[in-house]
Amino acid sequence: MLKKYLLAPGPTPVPPEVLLAMSRPILHHRAPEFAEVLGQVKEDLKWLFQTRNDVLTLVSTGTGGMEGSVTNFLSPGDKALFVNSGKFGERWGKICAAYGVKTEEIKVEWGYSVDPQLVKSALQKDPSIKAVYIQASETSTGVAHPAREIAAIVKAHENTILVVDAITALGVFDLKVDEWGLDVVVTGSQKALMLPPGLAFVSVSEKAWKMADKAKNNKFYFNFKKERESLSKNQTAWTAASSLIVGLSEVLKLQKAEGLENIFARHHRLAEATRQGMIAAGLKLFAKGTPSDALTAVEAPAGFDGQAIYKNLRVTYGITAAGGQDQLKGKVFRIAHMGYADTFDTITAIAAVEMVLKGMGAPVNLGSGVAKAQEILLKKLN
Numbered sequence: 001m002l003k004k005y006l007l008a009p010g011p012t013p014v015p016p017e018v019l020l021a022m023s024r025p026i027l028h029h030r031a032p033e034f035a036e037v038l039g040q041v042k043e044d045l046k047w048l049f050q051t052r053n054d055v056l057t058l059v060s061t062g063t064g065g066m067e068g069s070v071t072n073f074l075s076p077g078d079k080a081l082f083v084n085s086g087k088f089g090e091r092w093g094k095i096c097a098a099y100g101v102k103t104e105e106i107k108v109e110w111g112y113s114v115d116p117q118l119v120k121s122a123l124q125k126d127p128s129i130k131a132v133y134i135q136a137s138e139t140s141t142g143v144a145h146p147a148r149e150i151a152a153i154v155k156a157h158e159n160t161i162l163v164v165d166a167i168t169a170l171g172v173f174d175l176k177v178d179e180w181g182l183d184v185v186v187t188g189s190q191k192a193l194m195l196p197p198g199l200a201f202v203s204v205s206e207k208a209w210k211m212a213d214k215a216k217n218n219k220f221y222f223n224f225k226k227e228r229e230s231l232s233k234n235q236t237a238w239t240a241a242s243s244l245i246v247g248l249s250e251v252l253k254l255q256k257a258e259g260l261e262n263i264f265a266r267h268h269r270l271a272e273a274t275r276q277g278m279i280a281a282g283l284k285l286f287a288k289g290t291p292s293d294a295l296t297a298v299e300a301p302a303g304f305d306g307q308a309i310y311k312n313l314r315v316t317y318g319i320t321a322a323g324g325q326d327q328l329k330g331k332v333f334r335i336a337h338m339g340y341a342d343t344f345d346t347i348t349a350i351a352a353v354e355m356v357l358k359g360m361g362a363p364v365n366l367g368s369g370v371a372k373a374q375e376i377l378l379k380k381l382n
């Protein structure tokens with residue numbers, strides 16, 4: 001027997017009470033029982049997003065939410081600025097190109113956080129830029145970007161909105177959507193929201209809704225104004241993914257019981273233990289900028305293949321983590337500590353990495369990373 005552990009940066013494990021809730025008989029999406037669930041979820045999502053804005057729930061993965069955040073606010077020929085510091089930043093550029101949106105790109109070396117001053121000067125140079133697209137947490141590199149500082153810059157531009165891919169940030173670390181002025185914030189179900197893949201969530205500010213009134217891009221399925229109208233009646237425009245939303249209502253109950261501050265503190269504690277544990281095991285962290293508390297990207301030791309480490313974790317120990325993407329393939333492996341994750345997920349991950357490396361003949365003192373993580377995890381509990 002090989003017991004399975006899911007420690008990937010999406011999908012993430014689903015708590016048993018949520019799995020049970022989703023196994024209940026299907027609710028019809030126009031039935032009053034479902035409207036009641038959606039009405040509650042609608043309010044709880046605002047709590048999670050720290051916003052009074054509408055939070056739309058779409059049946060798609062996160063990328064659908066990203067695509068809608070281009071088509072609903074911009075017209076062909078409009079200009080957008082995007083930060084490209086990895087696989088997901090690059091995606092903003094690809095979506096804009098698919099819809100005829102002209103782009104200005106801030107290219108950041110993989111592993112680094114963007115300097116907000118670059119956003120400031122780009123907006124000063126070209127005031128026709130209507131939207132700035134960033135990641136709060138770039139999952140391909142395990143790096144966080146300064147969303148708050150960027151928001152303060154964009155806020156000063158009356159005709160520019162800030163769109164944040166917070167797919168591995170929301171529910172991981174603090175993002176004050178209203179207070180900081182994050183106009184559009186996108187997340188997905190299978191990361192910190194502890195659900196199976198299949199839902200995207202998008203919050204939209206008044207500033208962004210005004211832009212949506214003028215946007216002329218083609219869209220049909222991801223029509224945010226139509227979704228907003230439906231949501232005001234506790235409905236969705238199309239058939240709702242009702243079982244996922246029932247699961248979501250359980251997730252939000254768990255999250256509210258824990259509290260936002262505790263959720264952020266837990267993620268930080270696990271991330272810190274993972275980072276320090278990996279360093280104590282003799283490994284190097286990939287992040288040179290601010291590391292994201294959602295996941296840790298670790299460099300494969302010289303002469304060892306990151307993909308082989310990732311594969312051995314799975315084959316030998318039943319642990320699904322993640323390898324590197326694109327240019328990082330073979331160079332890093334990534335371990336998540338996001339969503340339904342706690343002390344012994346972290347211990348398990350570090351212990352397994354040490355055992356895999358030992359098995360591959362890498363120089364590692366078994367237990368050194370685990371001991372360091374235990375120290376951190378003990379201290380922060382008291």
Ligand SMILES: *Cc1c(COP(=O)(O)O)cnc(C)c1O
Pocket residue numbers: 010061062063064088135137138139165167168188
């Ligand atoms: C997972 C993820 C996405 C969305 O990917 P999907 O496969 O569409 O769910 C987008 N951005 C970031 C930063 C992510 O981590």
